[in-house]
Amino acid sequence: MRKAQGSWEKRILKSLNSMCTELSIPLARKRPVGEQKELLNKWNEMGTDEPDLSLFRPVYAPKDFLEVLINLRNPNYENGDSLSFRTHLGLIQVPLKVKDIPELKEFFVELGLTTGQLGIDDSTQVPPELFENEHVRIGQKVLAEQDSAAAQQYIRQGSPTALRAELWALILNISSQPEDILYYEQLKTNVIQHDLLVDSLIYKDVKLTASNDDYYFVFEDYLYQVLLCFSRDTSVLGHFAYNSASPPKSYIRGKLGLEEYAVFYPPNGVIPFHGFSMYVAPLCFLYHEPSKLYQIFREMYVRFFFRLHSISSHPSGIVSLCLLFETLLQTYLPQLFYHLREIGAQPLRISFKWMVRAFSGYLATDQLLLLWDRILGYNSLEILAVLAAAVFAFRAVNLMEVTSLAAAEAVLADLSTLKVMPLLQIFLFATVT
Amino acid sequence: MSRPKNQNYKGHGLSKGKEREQRASIRFKTTLMNTLMDVLRHRPGWVEVKDEGEWDFYWCDVSWLRENFDHTYMDEHVRISHFRNHYELTRKNYMVKNLKRFRKQLEREAGKLEAAKCDFFPKTFEMPCEYHLFVEEFRKNPGITWIMKPVARSQGKGIFLFRRLKDIMDWRKDARSSDDQKDEIPVENYVAQRYIENPYLIGGRKFDLRVYVLVMSYIPLRAWLYRDGFARFSNTRFTLSSIDDQYVHLTNVAVQKTSPDYHPKKGCKWMLQRFRQYLASKHGPEAVETLFSDMDNIFVKSLQSVQKVIISDKHCFELYGYDILIDQTLKPWLLEVNASPSLTASSQEDYELKTCLLEDTLHVVDMEARLTGREKRVGGFDLMWNDGPVSREEGPPDLSGMGNFVANTHLVGCFLNLKRPWIGTPGWLSWLSSCLRLRS
Numbered sequence: 001m002r003k004a005q006g007s008w009e010k011r012i013l014k015s016l017n018s019m020c021t022e023l024s025i026p027l028a029r030k031r032p033v034g035e036q037k038e039l040l041n042k043w044n045e046m047g048t049d050e051p052d053l054s055l056f057r058p059v060y061a062p063k064d065f066l067e068v069l070i071n072l073r074n075p076n077y078e079n080g081d082s083l084s085f086r087t088h089l090g091l092i093q094v095p096l097k098v099k100d101i102p103e104l105k106e107f108f109v110e111l112g113l114t115t116g117q118l119g120i121d122d123s124t125q126v127p128p129e130l131f132e133n134e135h136v137r138i139g140q141k142v143l144a145e146q147d148s149a150a151a152q153q154y155i156r157q158g159s160p161t162a163l164r165a166e167l168w169a170l171i172l173n174i175s176s177q178p179e180d181i182l183y184y185e186q187l188k189t190n191v192i193q194h195d196l197l198v199d200s201l202i203y204k205d206v207k208l209t210a211s212n213d214d215y216y217f218v219f220e221d222y223l224y225q226v227l228l229c230f231s232r233d234t235s236v237l238g239h240f241a242y243n244s245a246s247p248p249k250s251y252i253r254g255k256l257g258l259e260e261y262a263v264f265y266p267p268n269g270v271i272p273f274h275g276f277s278m279y280v281a282p283l284c285f286l287y288h289e290p291s292k293l294y295q296i297f298r299e300m301y302v303r304f305f306f307r308l309h310s311i312s313s314h315p316s317g318i319v320s321l322c323l324l325f326e327t328l329l330q331t332y333l334p335q336l337f338y339h340l341r342e343i344g345a346q347p348l349r350i351s352f353k354w355m356v357r358a359f360s361g362y363l364a365t366d367q368l369l370l371l372w373d374r375i376l377g378y379n380s381l382e383i384l385a386v387l388a389a390a391v392f393a394f395r396a397v398n399l400m401e402v403t404s405l406a407a408a409e410a411v412l413a414d415l416s417t418l419k420v421m422p423l424l425q426i427f428l429f430a431t432v433t
Numbered sequence: 434m435s436r437p438k439n440q441n442y443k444g445h446g447l448s449k450g451k452e453r454e455q456r457a458s459i460r461f462k463t464t465l466m467n468t469l470m471d472v473l474r475h476r477p478g479w480v481e482v483k484d485e486g487e488w489d490f491y492w493c494d495v496s497w498l499r500e501n502f503d504h505t506y507m508d509e510h511v512r513i514s515h516f517r518n519h520y521e522l523t524r525k526n527y528m529v530k531n532l533k534r535f536r537k538q539l540e541r542e543a544g545k546l547e548a549a550k551c552d553f554f555p556k557t558f559e560m561p562c563e564y565h566l567f568v569e570e571f572r573k574n575p576g577i578t579w580i581m582k583p584v585a586r587s588q589g590k591g592i593f594l595f596r597r598l599k600d601i602m603d604w605r606k607d608a609r610s611s612d613d614q615k616d617e618i619p620v621e622n623y624v625a626q627r628y629i630e631n632p633y634l635i636g637g638r639k640f641d642l643r644v645y646v647l648v649m650s651y652i653p654l655r656a657w658l659y660r661d662g663f664a665r666f667s668n669t670r671f672t673l674s675s676i677d678d679q680y681v682h683l684t685n686v687a688v689q690k691t692s693p694d695y696h697p698k699k700g701c702k703w704m705l706q707r708f709r710q711y712l713a714s715k716h717g718p719e720a721v722e723t724l725f726s727d728m729d730n731i732f733v734k735s736l737q738s739v740q741k742v743i744i745s746d747k748h749c750f751e752l753y754g755y756d757i758l759i760d761q762t763l764k765p766w767l768l769e770v771n772a773s774p775s776l777t778a779s780s781q782e783d784y785e786l787k788t789c790l791l792e793d794t795l796h797v798v799d800m801e802a803r804l805t806g807r808e809k810r811v812g813g814f815d816l817m818w819n820d821g822p823v824s825r826e827e828g829p830p831d832l833s834g835m836g837n838f839v840a841n842t843h844l845v846g847c848f849l850n851l852k853r854p855w856i857g858t859p860g861w862l863s864w865l866s867s868c869l870r871l872r873s
Contacts, residue, residue: 044670162713162714214703365707
């Protein structure tokens with residue numbers, strides 16, 4: 001796995017370097033004073049800038065990454081020539097251990113049919129006395145006690161809208177201390193003083209994705225403020241200790257290969273890809289103060305999101321998630337799975353982008369936040385794979401009738417009306433297995 | 434015919450049971466070529482009438498109304514989409530006059546507290562007749578910003594901001610001296626209004642809310658509130674330092690469309706539901722409830738203030754577009770009321786909203802004589818006022834004034850489930866899951 005990750009990283013870095021040479025733009029340069037002043041003035045409205053980004057391309061898109069994952073093979077594993085019913089017919093060919101439905105039911109026990117949930121039991125048909133009022137009261141108590149572990153347990157049943165911002169901060173252990181605000185201001189100064197090539201990539205990504213979104217366009221400026229600072233934050237390098245990836249290195253001009261002149265590029269070691277800004281966009285709904293928004297995003301990234309674009313064997317890593325998704329589908333919806341495979345529409349090709357983005361930009365925001373509540377509560381991203389399978393199960397009837405990949409994509413193009421909690425509950429607890 | 438359980442409940446006056454005949458087909462006429470035309474054409478049993486043919490239903494524009502209403506005979510069943518003198522509500526100078534008068538009346542009858550409920554309109558002065566009053570107010574508040582608006586224009590035309598009396602002196606001089614500007618509005622038809630300098634901002638941008646109110650009659654006053662609407666954002670970041678920048682301050686889509694930053698794909702609109710969720714996550718659900726009930730108050734009081742002035746012809750109904758601005762203390766302000774809110778869709782979502790809005794409007798107008806007259810909700814419309822407040826609860830209206838009166842409005846208070854759940858939609862799924870839960 002590490003080898004695969006290593007070669008993937010080489011590819012990305014090569015792409016970045018070639019773009020750099022092609023466009024003759026340095027990876028980093030110091031801004032002249034006039035430009036610094038201008039940027040400082042415009043800090044709150046960077047979205048109004050319209051730099052010429054036509055020559056920039058995103059370094060990679062999720063589908064490129066998928067191709068890499070599909071080609072992963074374990075050299076020690078002997079698959080055997082005969083096809084048995086146990087053969088995995090999906091795209092991922094790495095035999096990692098994933099949970100099956102009984103294990104998932106145990107793991108996600110709080111999502112069961114007899115337990116109250118926000119996202120289901122707070123709908124208007126259900127009187128609030130049955131669940132919602134009590135749940136809100138407990139939430140307030142948890143916050144008053146500032147009990148992080150209790151908050152994590154509590155949020156498995158969903159967070160009330162008014163309490164969510166504080167609960168997430170409690171679970172992620174974010175408290176806005178003066179040092180944190182100062183740290184953010186320092187990052188901001190770094191942005192003002194130096195211009196990085198990666199900045200243009202970030203701009204381009206925001207313009208292509210979040211700015212075009214019907215709801216997130218409003219937060220465009222916040223996205224720049226967070227992402228530009230993020231790429232300069234060297235404390236993020238700390239997460240590489242438990243990440244199979246390693247940060248890309250670059251060398252000072254003329255000193256290629258000399259380790260003393262190696263620097264991590266970008267400073268935080270994370271090269272953004274197409275859609276990266278969508279990790280931040282939903283958070284703008286909850287946090288309005290830039291330094292707090294920044295901290296929350298950074299913590300979410302180093303705890304969860306990094307696993308979605310690095311190759312590892314971790315159960316929450318993207319490879320396991322893909323395998324979990326395919327296994328669930330193949331085991332519990334075999335007819336659908338075979339049908340889609342026959343028409344050349346491997347399900348993972350459609351659901352991969354949902355999982356890589358943790359469904360951001362695909363679900364309605366309130367539903368997305370309910371989903372991310374559970375990610376925090378269970379400290380695992382496996383729920384993304386379960387949801388992806390549940391979506392396929394939900395639209396199975398329509399999918400059985402399609403005869404091409406394009407038609408299958410069309411059936412699954414619009415997820416904005418879906419309600420995630422009923423889907424998850426029915427898939428896990430109410431389907432006959 | 435069975436007797437209604439609650440004899441005191443007044444129907445909303447639409448149907449008289451057997452007396453209203455079922456028409457074989459309904460002949461409609463309209464000059465609008467947008468969402469409205471689509472809705473009318475798709476309505477079963479409705480036939481388009483062209484040119485001089487006789488019609489049963491006319492969605493007219495206000496200029497036609499002005500010229501023809503007075504000498505058009507209409508049968509009892511015929512419906513038309515405007516009230517003869519709607520401008521009492523929709524022209525800014527008349528609305529201000531009516532509101533001021535209503536406020537005085539309330540103060541006399543019910544005291545200062547009740548009258549204060551009418552303070553949702555920023556201080557406004559008609560030009561030029563109230564010029565001196567305006568100058569007095571201006572001098573009492575040095576340094577604040579004022580906005581000058583033409584009374585009868587729409588889409589943001591002719592509006593500008595100012596802080597010094599000198600600015601309007603210059604403007605008056607300019608307007609008078611140029612004779613060849615036939616298009617310019619005479620100075621006499623403007624209002625000067627106190628500009629709300631602390632608007633609520635989202636993402637650093639100013640926005641206003643568009644809400645739809647359907648009035649079926651003024652005497653007695655029967656009004657319906659639509660459950661959805663949208664927030665319109667200005668494309669640029671709000672700052673008081675550039676009052677000349679129209680694009681910063683005016684949130685009409687028409688103005689924003691000409692801004693260099695405008696990207697049609699964005700549409701710069703948020704559906705009200707999204708707006709409500711955003712506010713709730715920032716300020717908590719109670720604050721949001723208060724805001725929306727303050728808005729209810731605006732709708733009702735504004736309609737009451739013109740109730741005695743508007744000619745309440747039984748053939749008329751009107752769909753108003755209310756423009757509301759929220760300030761940083763979460764107080765809603767009434768900017769204006771539109772008699773002809775735009776029915777052109779700016780995006781797919783907008784198209785769906787307007788289609789449902791118009792379909793439901795036609796359901797309430799009820800040319801097909803299907804309603805019983807006792808409905809409190811028709812499609813996305815809630816009966817907000819029926820010659821008195823309408824309670825959400827069933828049973829006799831709470832006349833004592835105490836007890837748990839909850840107004841019958843659901844401005845995005847619950848999920849707007851416009852379509853009945855059929856197999857394969859989310860509504861069906863949650864219904865199914867609740868069934869399963871009950872069983873286990």
